Amino acid sequence: MPVDTLRWQHIEQHIHSFLKNYGYGEIRTPAFEETGLFIRGVGKDTDVVSKEMYSWVDQGNNNLTLKPELTAPVVRSFIQHKLGRLQPINRLYYIDALFRRERPQKGRQRQFHQFGVEAFGSEHPEMDVEVISIAYHIYKSFGLKELSVKINSIGSPEVRPTYLKELKSQLESHSEKLCKTCNHRLSTNALRVFDCKNSNCQLVLDEFAPVISDFLSDDDRIHFDMVLNLLSELKIPYTLDNKLVRGLDYYTRTTFEITSSALGSQDALCGGGRYDKLVEQLGGDSTPAVGFAAGMERLLIVLDDISEPIQQNCDIYMVILGEKALSKALIIANNLRVDLNLSVITESSRRSVKAQMKEANRQGARFAIILGENEIKNGLATIKNMNEGTQEEIELNKIIEYFKENRKR
Numbered sequence: 001m002p003v004d005t006l007r008w009q010h011i012e013q014h015i016h017s018f019l020k021n022y023g024y025g026e027i028r029t030p031a032f033e034e035t036g037l038f039i040r041g042v043g044k045d046t047d048v049v050s051k052e053m054y055s056w057v058d059q060g061n062n063n064l065t066l067k068p069e070l071t072a073p074v075v076r077s078f079i080q081h082k083l084g085r086l087q088p089i090n091r092l093y094y095i096d097a098l099f100r101r102e103r104p105q106k107g108r109q110r111q112f113h114q115f116g117v118e119a120f121g122s123e124h125p126e127m128d129v130e131v132i133s134i135a136y137h138i139y140k141s142f143g144l145k146e147l148s149v150k151i152n153s154i155g156s157p158e159v160r161p162t163y164l165k166e167l168k169s170q171l172e173s174h175s176e177k178l179c180k181t182c183n184h185r186l187s188t189n190a191l192r193v194f195d196c197k198n199s200n201c202q203l204v205l206d207e208f209a210p211v212i213s214d215f216l217s218d219d220d221r222i223h224f225d226m227v228l229n230l231l232s233e234l235k236i237p238y239t240l241d242n243k244l245v246r247g248l249d250y251y252t253r254t255t256f257e258i259t260s261s262a263l264g265s266q267d268a269l270c271g272g273g274r275y276d277k278l279v280e281q282l283g284g285d286s287t288p289a290v291g292f293a294a295g296m297e298r299l300l301i302v303l304d305d306i307s308e309p310i311q312q313n314c315d316i317y318m319v320i321l322g323e324k325a326l327s328k329a330l331i332i333a334n335n336l337r338v339d340l341n342l343s344v345i346t347e348s349s350r351r352s353v354k355a356q357m358k359e360a361n362r363q364g365a366r367f368a369i370i371l372g373e374n375e376i377k378n379g380l381a382t383i384k385n386m387n388e389g390t391q392e393e394i395e396l397n398k399i400i401e402y403f404k405e406n407r408k409r
């Protein structure tokens with residue numbers, strides 16, 4: 001509704017200018033992609049791909065899917081447009097609508113919106129920190145308090161098989177306590193057991209799952225320590241969360257989420273991490289990358305609690321009395337909009353003066369211009385300053401000049 005979209009516009013504008021200051025350029029991708037992109041990119045055993053996609057076969061027998069996330073589409077586009085060959089580092093951002101067939105509740109919709117960034121080309125920890133810092137500071141700039149950055153490293157793909165083998169063997173010995181889906185996950189991708197909402201499965205993980213950070217290589221550890229050191233130096237508070245593997249298959253090394261206690265059970269404001277193998281996996285040149293995405297609706301839930309509603313007031317209400325005043329009034333109104341960039345609402349219901357003045361008040365107008373047949377005959381208009389309650393008569397051809405001088409009042 002217009003009253004809500006005002007706030008959306010305000011937030012979107014802020015995101016555009018904030019990310020421009022970090023050197024990020026906006027990318028827009030199509031509403032749907034080939035289904036295979038998400039199966040290969042996000043992973044067929046993830047909840048997003050196995051349960052939540054809106055997919056169909058079109059008349060040309062193509063398997064298509066409304067995009068459930070944006071990292072895979074952005075990578076597809078990055079490869080297709082050979083961005084990596086044009087410049088070594090590519091910093092991209094987006095604000096877009098996404099679709100997941102989840103159980104709707106507060107902070108979780110089937111159509112929702114994300115803003116996010118994807119930075120391609122640097123394997124170094126400073127790029128992880130740039131991305132985390134953007135996420136943290138953009139929320140700060142919106143006035144959010146109670147923020148918590150949770151961070152983990154899930155290591156490079158080379159160390160993953162050893163961890164997965166150990167995880168699987170530990171969980172298999174407690175398989176009777178795991179739900180049916182998690183038992184299936186043991187044979188497909190044991191890491192996905194971490195995504196389970198079932199409290200018994202979480203208890204088994206708490207008690208028996210090996211900790212992924214114990215399996216990091218020396219290089220992974222050096223990378224992660226440097227990320228943490230830089231975060232400390234930038235005074236970005238974080239907590240280590242060694243269960244944070246994130247629900248999408250493409251992550252390598254750093255994973256993070258920012259949560260807000262103001263959100264309730266769906267407490268993740270945003271999530272992201274490094275995905276150094278995805279570009280290559282989807283057919284591009286080997287390119288390290290890191291990014292995050294943030295739920296717009298969740299940001300709005302938190303902002304609604306801390307900020308006043310935004311009102312759209314018009315500058316001028318054009319009170320029109322009688323048919324003869326119509327064309328002149330409409331011309332003046334257009335000139336004020338085009339020449340002086342003022343918002344002008346013209347009467348369109350032919351109401352009494354009293355009713356029109358009431359409408360001017362309702363619209364929050366700062367001025368009313370009153371144009372009747374008499375005024376047209378005398379070449380004059382009455383201009384009322386609604387805040388001060390004063391009014392004066394101005395020649396019709398001096399109205400633009402009058403508002404040039406008085407527009408700020």
Ligand code: HAM
Nearest residue numbers: 069071107108109112268269270271272291292293295
């Ligand atoms: P994600 O954790 O699936 O990550 O989603 C990121 C954020 O989108 C969540 O933290 C949440 O705020 C919001 N979100 C997700 N699903 C819903 C929903 N159904 N309704 C409302 N909000 C939702 C990704 O999408 C990754 N692509 C992030 C990323 C970018 N990783 C690297 N680059």
